[in-house]
Amino acid sequence: MSTQIRITRVTTATVREMKRKGERVSMLTAYDYPTAAAMDEAGIDIILVGDSLGMVVLGYDSTLPVTMEDMIHHTKAVSRAAKRAMVIGDMPFMSYQASVEEAVRNAGRFMQEAGAHGVKLEGGREVADVTRRIVQAGIPVMAHIGLTPQSVHQLGGYRVQGKDHPSATRLLDDAKILEEAGAFSVVLECVPAALAEKITASLSISTIGIGGGIHCDGQVLVVHDMLGLFERFTPKFVKKYASLNVQIKEAVAQYVDEVKKGAFPGPEHSF
Ligand code: KIV
Numbered sequence: 125m126s127t128q129i130r131i132t133r134v135t136t137a138t139v140r141e142m143k144r145k146g147e148r149v150s151m152l153t154a155y156d157y158p159t160a161a162a163m164d165e166a167g168i169d170i171i172l173v174g175d176s177l178g179m180v181v182l183g184y185d186s187t188l189p190v191t192m193e194d195m196i197h198h199t200k201a202v203s204r205a206a207k208r209a210m211v212i213g214d215m216p217f218m219s220y221q222a223s224v225e226e227a228v229r230n231a232g233r234f235m236q237e238a239g240a241h242g243v244k245l246e247g248g249r250e251v252a253d254v255t256r257r258i259v260q261a262g263i264p265v266m267a268h269i270g271l272t273p274q275s276v277h278q279l280g281g282y283r284v285q286g287k288d289h290p291s292a293t294r295l296l297d298d299a300k301i302l303e304e305a306g307a308f309s310v311v312l313e314c315v316p317a318a319l320a321e322k323i324t325a326s327l328s329i330s331t332i333g334i335g336g337g338i339h340c341d342g343q344v345l346v347v348h349d350m351l352g353l354f355e356r357f358t359p360k361f362v363k364k365y366a367s368l369n370v371q372i373k374e375a376v377a378q379y380v381d382e383v384k385k386g387a388f389p390g391p392e393h394s395f
Contacts, residue, residue, distance in 0.1 A: 231265075248299075311332045
């Protein structure tokens with residue numbers, strides 16, 4: 125008799141239930157099949173195929189050059205791997221700003237072509253209509269406020285947002301507007317911990333922090349940051365759980381040495 129293990133997919137209902145029960149949501153980015161498969165097996169709740177792939181995978185200086193084709197390609201790979209985790213596709217710059225129709229169509233591509241279970245888009249009240257229409261199309265939306273990297277030039281750099289009273293009030297109002305527009309969760313990036321706590325307490329949807337302190341309902345990090353694979357810079361909010369860059373360099377140096385010396389391949393690797 126074969127025993128079949130049934131895996132229950134994390135959904136928007138699961139995320140809502142977790143907020144109700146006070147269970148924290150774990151989220152990481154991934155951009156490829158093996159990384160997503162390992163994360164899924166390790167029990168991650170949500171995998172975000174972030175447009176951060178522009179910086180940590182494709183080597184651009186910002187997320188702005190990332191295209192829908194890049195995102196669809198990587199989201200497909202992640203969706204094939206994720207058996208339990210909810211997969212969120214990150215809408216890249218200019219895929220949702222020009223018109224609501226284009227935004228709904230592009231969000232639909234993440235679901236139809238790439239196998240995602242929802243999309244994320246950056247912005248406050250200015251994306252409320254787009255959010256509402258995408259949700260009306262049956263597509264779960266994760267909002268993203270605070271430091272929104274696609275607006276880096278308008279924000280004047282990658283810096284903490286909501287530090288003074290007017291900007292903090294605006295972020296709180298934005299979060300409420302996006303909840304009302306139908307977002308099922310909201311990423312709070314680089315906002316003071318006290319503000320993130322206040323926003324979290326004011327919403328019935330989950331907040332996912334990245335540089336938002338401990339009081340958010342969940343946490344997200346860029347996987348290349350937390351595994352020590354991206355060494356160009358490390359934001360203050362990152363904790364490194366591994367140093368894979370060092371391990372890769374050591375392994376490659378050993379391989380080069382063994383190939384040069386004729387120590388690899390050995391008889392056990394030969395036919
Ligand atoms: O693109 C990304 O990885 C993100 C996370 C940092 C939230 O938006």
